[in-house]
Amino acid sequence: MKDMVQFGIRIRHLRQQNNFSLRELGERSGVSYSFINSIENNRFNPSRETVIALADALRSADKDDLLLLAGFAPTEEEALDGPFGLSGSEVDDPEVSLFFKDFKNAPKERRDEMLRFWNFIKEQQMTRKPDSQQ
Structure with a gap:
């Protein structure tokens, strides 16, 4: 089930848990920090590739959980x-x-x-x- 508000909250929580700034997460994931900010504030919905890039950059993230939260299923x-x-x-x-x-x-x-x-x-x-x- 797609829940973009919870997805944004989860990304922010994981980013803060990893002690990453928006810019640092952007550098690690290849996603612009402004887009990550927009995701965290529920202004934009990420693509599947963006969700995977963020999950890979966030050490404690469960990729499948994030994909499901964003409305995507595993491949x-x-x-x-x-x-x-x-x-x-x-x-x-x-x-x-x-x-x-x-x-x-x-x-x-x-x-x-x-x-x-x-x-x-x-x-x-x-x-x-x-x-x-x-």
Whole structure:
């Protein structure tokens, strides 16, 4: 789901977390600092290539999360490798392996939906307190 306001907020947060000025992030990413400022302030929507360049320049950024937030899905090649950096053959749990198999064979719209759901679960896990039950 495209959420450009949250995307701009996330880019600003990651930039500040890395202690980069707008100009420094611009130099590292190859994206003009004024365009990055416009993205952070929700004046312009970046292209897929711009999102990837920013993610590569920001050390703590998850490229797939940023792509999804900006309304882009991973490339076909990335999707077929598995949305989580693993292929189905590398997973010991049969149910998880089935998920990867289903993902690989699903139409693009279904893969996008599966990726959004997976990222929702990841986000919930990151905000969960260590002592709370799932």
